[in-house]
Amino acid sequence: MALTTLSFETPDALTDAFAQDLVSILKTGIKTRGRASLIVSGGRTPLALFKQLSETELEWDKVDVTLADERWVEEGHEASNTSLVKNNLIQNKAAAARFIELKSDADDANEGVNAAESNLASMSQPFDALILGMGEDGHTASLFPCSEQVLDGLDMSSGRTCIAVQPTTAPHQRISLTLPALLNSRNIFLHLTGEKKKQVLLDAIDNATEAQKPITAVVNRAPVTLMWAP
Numbered sequence: 001m002a003l004t005t006l007s008f009e010t011p012d013a014l015t016d017a018f019a020q021d022l023v024s025i026l027k028t029g030i031k032t033r034g035r036a037s038l039i040v041s042g043g044r045t046p047l048a049l050f051k052q053l054s055e056t057e058l059e060w061d062k063v064d065v066t067l068a069d070e071r072w073v074e075e076g077h078e079a080s081n082t083s084l085v086k087n088n089l090i091q092n093k094a095a096a097a098r099f100i101e102l103k104s105d106a107d108d109a110n111e112g113v114n115a116a117e118s119n120l121a122s123m124s125q126p127f128d129a130l131i132l133g134m135g136e137d138g139h140t141a142s143l144f145p146c147s148e149q150v151l152d153g154l155d156m157s158s159g160r161t162c163i164a165v166q167p168t169t170a171p172h173q174r175i176s177l178t179l180p181a182l183l184n185s186r187n188i189f190l191h192l193t194g195e196k197k198k199q200v201l202l203d204a205i206d207n208a209t210e211a212q213k214p215i216t217a218v219v220n221r222a223p224v225t226l227m228w229a230p
């Protein structure tokens with residue numbers, strides 16, 4: 001387990017440093033491979049980071065952006081991570097970034113998995129940067145401990161990069177990147193704020209199985225930088 005914790009005085013200080021780190025990583029990807037790829041998570045935590053990145057100078061037309069997971073709702077729905085990213089990150093200077101859709105018009109996420117995997121395969125891999133969040137139940141992306149699909153999502157030999165997930169403690173069917181897909185990233189960040197989530201993470205690392213707290217499956221297998229502020 002290789003968890004490096006960077007603690008900041010305030011969420012704003014975290015946002016400033018995090019945006020600079022990500023832009024530096026993406027610049028390296030563009031310089032080295034011609035394009036860079038960024039995977040972001042939804043939720044409330046990354047909103048300020050998205051806004052700051054959108055205002056930051058970068059050859060955004062050479063950056064592919066997608067989500068670690070998406071709720072299976074129409075774009076424009078309040079729960080849509082696609083809307084969250086398009087309205088807050090892919091704006092301003094970052095408006096030229098290419099967004100790779102996980103959501104399609106299929107009625108059910110299970111029917112949308114193949115198209116999501118195909119779209120994901122169009123991105124340069126390994127991904128240059130992955131930003132994960134975590135719920136207080138230890139879920140990350142949409143690898144939910146409460147879901148019947150969690151073991152499939154954590155299966156390192158599944159050959160799948162996306163799965164459909166039906167959590168029981170959170171609304172909406174989802175598409176989530178699988179553990180092998182998430183780990184296929186050069187730089188993995190876990191973006192948390194607040195004492196509670198930090199304690200949930202540390203307790204999970206010490207006491208939980210990967211199925212109980214899926215975030216530990218990531219921390220156990222790759223170097224992860226925890227970006228944390230109170």
Ligand SMILES: O=C(O)[C@H](O)[C@@H](O)[C@H](O)[C@H](O)COP(=O)(O)O
Nearest residue numbers: 041042043044045133134135141
């Ligand atoms: O679609 C999602 O909701 C995210 O991918 C999810 O994994 C999120 O990162 C955590 O639930 C934390 O969400 P908050 O930042 O809102 O606490």
